[in-house]
Amino acid sequence: MKSKEKYLPILLFACVALGIVIGGMLNFPQRTLSKQNARKVKLERLMDFINEEYVDDVNSDSIVEMTVNSILANLDPHSVYLPPSEQSSEAEIMKGDFVGIGVNFYMFNDTVTVVRPLENGPAAKAGILSGDRILYADKSKLFGRKLPTDSLYNKLKGEEGSKVLLTIFRKSTNKKLKLIVEREVVPIKSVDTYLMLNKTSGYIKINRFAENTHDEFRTGLEQLKKQGMTTLVIDLRDNGGGYLEKAVEVADELLKDKELVVFTKNRKGTVDKTYATEEGIFETGKVFVLIDENSASASEILAGAIQDNDRGTIVGRRSFGKGLVQREMGFEDGSAVRLTTSRYYTPSGRSIQKPYTKGEGEKYSHDAETRFASGELYEKDKMKIADSLKFKTKKGRIVYGGGGIVPDIFVPLEVKKGEENLAYILNSGVVGHFVFEQLDKNRNAFKGLKFEQFLTKMQNDYSYVPKLESYLKDAGLDMKLDSNKTLVKKYISAEFARQLFGESQYYHIILKDDTMLNVVLTRA
Template identity: 40%
Template sequence: MKNKPQTLKKSFLFTLFLLALLPCPAQEQKDVLNHQVNKLGQALFYIQQYYLDSLDTSGAVDEMISTLAGQLDPHSSYIPEAEVRSMTEPLEGNFEGIGIEFAIIRDTLVVMTPVAGAPSEAVGIRADDRIVAVDGEAISSPELTNQKVFSLLRGPKGTRVSLTVIRRGEREPLYFEVVRDKIPIYSLDAAYWAAPDVMYVRINKFALTTQDEFIDAFKNLDKMPRGLILDLQGNGGGYLGAAIFMAEQFLGKGEMVLYTGGGKMKRQEVHASGMGFLINTPVVVIIDERSASASEIVAGAIQDWDRGPIVGRRSFGKGLVQQLFPLNDGSELRLTVARYHTPSGRVIQSPYVMGEQETYYRKILERYERGESFNRDSIQIPDSLAFRTLKKNRIVYGGGGIMPDVFVPADTSYYSGYFVQLARRGIVNAYVNDYLDKERERMARQYETFEVFDRQMTLADVPFEGLTAYAATLGIVPGEGDLDVSEKHIRTQIKALIASRLFGTGCFYRVINPVLPEFRKALEVMNGLL
């Protein structure tokens, strides 16, 4: 053994050191684990010492650990050292690219969720899309890594990248052209008065900055709101601490936010501090099928304590507690160590089979195919998963995700072939950028504030004809009846995008929200509470 390469020896000794620190209730289990580690160490040693050709043992070990993690739940993973930093950037920093959260499943780049407000979302990239080619070059292969994905999709703001996407339910590949941009670093998209005395706040993720952003949104108000609409649509989660902060803004002192338990982890409870500044303020929370993890913790706590109605559609169902275990080379093992439970005892996590990630994500898609986004009755949950809220004793359901109190079907009433083509290729965004490149100074003089802009620029005034002419140059023309279906929404989208470019992201939602059924229903429910 003394001829063993020094790096391999260090790695092997470090592994044995970690084993010595692990809590092992049964000596037999410890002996079995030691035997397995020794077996692996022997195999690596013999290969290194006697194999005919050279072998990248570092890469081989990475692949072994990755394969092992793939046999666990859908959210446990191994992250090589070179990719650790980049995996946390969406929550901690900023970068220029197309803006997706992704995973590599069976050698294929799979979109987990488009980052809210990013170019990928703007052109219509969806969760579960498979990106199989970038700029015409096929990328699906055993050599595909996170680092390679970053190098392909990131790039200077304003540069274009063409994506070939395989989408379930579509017979042919879809083609998107995405203009790279700076990915939003802020977690709070909008905060404004949705109605007299009613504040609307939209949070796209729970980041390190969420607490400060949320507090800042209330600092300069002349008065505190009598009601709050908290929009968590498309919020895929983030840092648990930020979610706990958000939940306890609405909960009384000592009221449970969540508890964790399962496996080798003892039950741990988190209770509100009672320091929230909206404890007595009526709240309505909006969620949808893309709301996950930390978003579900917030919605579940508010629902279980009967603090406010949940409006929208069933959330994703990601409720596993993950712990980071740093390895000796700077890589990390992200392991699920427990499950999140809402205060009433519901499990947030959707059911899964270990090692079957593909099946897990396919079942999420099957919800849509069953019509769950359009009809509440399509959701079948057994009575065994019924729980009771903690104050009003209402029935709520577990079994994966948070079920809304008020169901709002997804709105596709404005979808036409023309609208879909515009969205997939990012035509509306590209046109608005081009339009403002020429008209920004004039519009800035004409509309000094958003209020003036919103009042004076009617839907009839937006440059819709310019958009259709621009799209025609790219071979996209409306079919018969397409404009009857989509024109009003496209005009609203143009106005919202111009508003966001001139006055900030929050103004996009001030324009678009009034035509969205989820927002309208939330406001209706809130008016009933005041």
């Protein structure tokens, strides 16, 4: 067992973050100080010495953050410090809503530009349209100032029911408008979409596990069952995780009463097991779970529970390999620390945490590059599997621990070998920015089109592929797209559909001829 002194840096961190505020109130005699308290005092005295005597002005907050980050970097890759602005944004995303005006915006040429207002959201109700530039929020100028994103959000957010006067420039009419928007609670969906793939197969895409995930998932599940679903496909690709308990709640809808979902173990050896209940509404019927190298944490809990209980089939590529559980500690300034407090294990007893070296977080986070280099994303046999870490599922099938969930059915990366960076480009915001700028040049070309007409228009239109290639080159990415032009065209068309029609239409296109789904549908 690790000694207590190993974790003294955590106490030292608490001192650095808070001791400056309260340290002067404590006045213990020197002779009564324990070794632990002496180390606290050393840091307090150092901070006081710097503040009072250093030759130049210094930012105490930045020194504290540097110290905190240095301490956490020597623990594990998932023990991290979140500054106030980042913590606030993370908290909203995981809560599943915020109070604001309800627009998806893009900083285009130093101007806040509306990509698409949320359907039936406050901005849409006030008359804001895609392509509108927001010049002022009340008297605050929003253009030409290179404001950081959190500052922009703060101008547009506020109390529920409060109003903001927005000055808008509408390019399509070349006019300025003043519109009053009443702020409302704006949902942040963690379930992107649910739909029927055919008469019996349903599909649910989960992008993260937040407070609202189970409710959204159950709603989708109920609707798909009403439409005749007997096979469920859960898409966890690019899902980096979230709340463990929300993954458990989703698994509970699929597993029978008293089946083990997950268990955790802390450094004291305390084990906490979590079981499914009898409340599930899809405990029979086929289940497929799609994963890739970016499926992590809570995604791996769900996939591991389905695999180890022989409840369904895991399809795709080896998942990220995060088997550490964090607990969050907040501070008065709005910052927080996420500290690893335990490890989680799948029902068969697997720890799927991939190996890491303390202090080498950057190498750990760039593991995907190693997978590219090894050929693992293209060939199942190139996957690193620890033969010494064999475990058995409920029915006796062999599964492996030591670095992610290994799928039951392997599906290689869609892009051609040697062009792996394209996969990240297509799934980043770059395509969205490109499409917005294309629309902004000639939005009237799509005006009045119904979705079916749009599909016909885009069916054989490859003209945007070389335009994207030029756009990437201007951004410093010299990437040839011709050998993957069909795939690139699909992603461009899907992004056009999202910005013109909405999320469901995006998935209508993006899922067509999806390699993993094609594998599933042959077995459904």
